[in-house]
Amino acid sequence: MAGRHGHGVDAVSHPVVEVRDLQYTYPDGNPALRGLSFSVAQGETVAIVGANGAGKSTILLHLNGCLMPQAGTVRIGDFPLSKRTLPDVRRTVGMVFQDPDDQLFMPKVQDDVAFGPLNLGLPADEVDRRVMHALSIVGAAHLKDRPPYRLSGGEKRAVAIASVLSMSPTILVMDEPTSNLDPQARRRLIELLKTFEQTIIVATHDLDMAFDLCARTIVVKEGRILTDGPSREILQDAVLLVAGHLERPLRLQGCPVCSPPG
Amino acid sequence: MEKTGSSLLDLTYLDTLSDQDTPVHRLDPRVKLLTTLLFIVCVVSFNKYELSALLPFVIYPIVLVALGNLPLGYLLKKVLLAAPFAFLVGIFNPLLDRAVLVHLGPLEISGGWVSFASIMLRFVLTVSAALILVASTGFNAVCLALEKMGAPAAFTVQLLFLYRYIFVLGDEALRMLRARSLRSFGGRGMALQVSSLMIGQLLLRTLDRAQRIHLAMRCRGFDGEIRIARQLRIGGRDLVFLVGCSAIFLFMRLHDVPRWLGDTAMALMR
Ligand SMILES: Nc1ncnc2c1ncn2[C@@H]1O[C@H](COP(=O)(O)OP(=O)(O)OP(=O)(O)O)[C@@H](O)[C@H]1O
Numbered sequence: 014m015a016g017r018h019g020h021g022v023d024a025v026s027h028p029v030v031e032v033r034d035l036q037y038t039y040p041d042g043n044p045a046l047r048g049l050s051f052s053v054a055q056g057e058t059v060a061i062v063g064a065n066g067a068g069k070s071t072i073l074l075h076l077n078g079c080l081m082p083q084a085g086t087v088r089i090g091d092f093p094l095s096k097r098t099l100p101d102v103r104r105t106v107g108m109v110f111q112d113p114d115d116q117l118f119m120p121k122v123q124d125d126v127a128f129g130p131l132n133l134g135l136p137a138d139e140v141d142r143r144v145m146h147a148l149s150i151v152g153a154a155h156l157k158d159r160p161p162y163r164l165s166g167g168e169k170r171a172v173a174i175a176s177v178l179s180m181s182p183t184i185l186v187m188d189e190p191t192s193n194l195d196p197q198a199r200r201r202l203i204e205l206l207k208t209f210e211q212t213i214i215v216a217t218h219d220l221d222m223a224f225d226l227c228a229r230t231i232v233v234k235e236g237r238i239l240t241d242g243p244s245r246e247i248l249q250d251a252v253l254l255v256a257g258h259l260e261r262p263l264r265l266q267g268c269p270v271c272s273p274p275g
Numbered sequence: 276m277e278k279t280g281s282s283l284l285d286l287t288y289l290d291t292l293s294d295q296d297t298p299v300h301r302l303d304p305r306v307k308l309l310t311t312l313l314f315i316v317c318v319v320s321f322n323k324y325e326l327s328a329l330l331p332f333v334i335y336p337i338v339l340v341a342l343g344n345l346p347l348g349y350l351l352k353k354v355l356l357a358a359p360f361a362f363l364v365g366i367f368n369p370l371l372d373r374a375v376l377v378h379l380g381p382l383e384i385s386g387g388w389v390s391f392a393s394i395m396l397r398f399v400l401t402v403s404a405a406l407i408l409v410a411s412t413g414f415n416a417v418c419l420a421l422e423k424m425g426a427p428a429a430f431t432v433q434l435l436f437l438y439r440y441i442f443v444l445g446d447e448a449l450r451m452l453r454a455r456s457l458r459s460f461g462g463r464g465m466a467l468q469v470s471s472l473m474i475g476q477l478l479l480r481t482l483d484r485a486q487r488i489h490l491a492m493r494c495r496g497f498d499g500e501i502r503i504a505r506q507l508r509i510g511g512r513d514l515v516f517l518v519g520c521s522a523i524f525l526f527m528r529l530h531d532v533p534r535w536l537g538d539t540a541m542a543l544m545r
């Protein structure tokens with residue numbers, strides 16, 4: 014069923030991510046986040062869902078310091094997010110961007126996966142080891158000599174995840190990881206993510222994935238948190254979902270063929 | 276990305292070529308860079324009417340293409356793509372400089388035409404040398420070599436980004452052109468006004484994209500310094516290549532080899 018470790022909102026362990034009263038307004042005057050708070054415990058998998066423009070991506074960008082809070086605080090592990098702690102925060106939080114093309118830019122897959130570890134200043138043999146390890150985790154070891162721009166969408170996504178895994182982050186943050194994937198690639202990705210030990214935070218429109226992968230769901234609406242709780246409850250609450258411009262995951266809706274409504 | 280590659284510039288293919296294992300590819304990037312620079316300096320520094328002394332320099336690209344297993348046709352196409360620029364630079368010479376310089380039997384050739392031919396030849400030589408450098412080394416390694424040889428990091432990083440963003444720009448341009456042609460019926464919407472709006476959009480979009488790429492790089496610890504896994508080491512083979520090529524270039528620069536060969540042949544025949 015949902016969740017891997019049985020951690021829920023009631024997890025008692027020390028939070029690895031703590032967001033307090035976070036506010037952010039884009040330079041063009043768009044108030045994207047209007048004060049929201051949540052914390053995530055070690056090993057939790059959390060889905061952040063909400064309508065287009067609700068502020069999901071903006072939240073994620075704060076988690077590894079791509080954006081700095083204008084008001085409120087973000088804590089990652091023991092580090093309060095600031096210019097000074099940025100290198101530590103980025104080592105802890107691995108960010109997989111929505112569009113893999115933004116992330117992959119080296120001429121060869123293995124160079125791309127090596128980019129992070131090399132920037133960490135690791136010795137060459139350790140870098141090689143990490144590259145092969147990360148690629149084999151996502152099942153892309155055979156792609157290592159290919160140029161990234163010649164890969165399929167699913168392969169690109171796998172490599173983009175490997176390029177973050179190679180830095181051994183303890184928290185994985187992903188923006189819409191299942192977008193543009195065919196059903197099988199999507200299923201494979203979900204199964205892969207289920208095997209990860211890391212704390213995972215995903216922003217997604219794929220509520221079935223949220224239901225499948227994440228024990229906990231946070232619904233965001235217009236820059237505020239609408240609800241935060243166990244996925245199994247939230248994703249069945251029709252009233253709540255409509256308020257968040259969402260609908261129940263397909264698998265929780267009645268089958269229109271075997272039991273037509275009415 | 277690949278669509279842009281094949282139809283617009285196909286520069287990505289150049290990088291793919293650099294992933295081979297030939298004697299040329301195995302040379303140290305710094306050695307190749309230095310040799311290429313020396314080659315270009317030698318070729319460019321001839322006086323503007325020089326033609327015969329330039330010819331022997333053709334050997335360098337030919338040998339490298341052969342040893343480096345590079346596709347000649349592809350490289351020639353890339354050279355041709357850039358040729359119009361050189362053509363524009365040189366084409367006024369025949370009009371401005373009409374003094375007769377060479378008599379070939381009844382044919383009189385003006386200095387303008389000679390210098391035009393010289394410009395075109397130099398252009399082909401230098402551009403092909405630069406293309407061969409990238410095709411046999413990879414652009415990242417060229418930038419790394421520049422940095423290792425003392426070029427400021429700011430400069431090499433800019434170069435690296437420029438190279439990366441060319442693809443981004445090409446990609447965006449292609450998508451916008453496709454979107455426009457799909458929706459402009461019977462030529463309407465293809466007006467100049469629309470084009471200028473599109474160029475503005477294109478720049479904004481590219482900037483946006485470039486920013487996201489930069490962000491993604493920073494997230495993985497990029498701090499303005501390029502690091503690649505390959506260790507650079509100059510060995511005996513590299514030194515032989517560097518010294519050998521330099522000697523040959525300098526010799527060809529200082530002596531008009533074809534004329535010298537011709538004179539010797541004449542002397543022997545007499
Ligand atoms: N670079 C930007 N400049 C200005 N406003 C922005 C920028 N990026 C996002 N916004 C605005 O901030 C708000 C939140 O955007 P965000 O990208 O976080 O939404 P999202 O929940 O990720 O949406 P989606 O599901 O479409 O990805 C939106 O109103 C959006 O218009």
Ligand SMILES: [Mg+2]
Binds near residue numbers: 069070071188
């Ligand atoms: Mg988003």
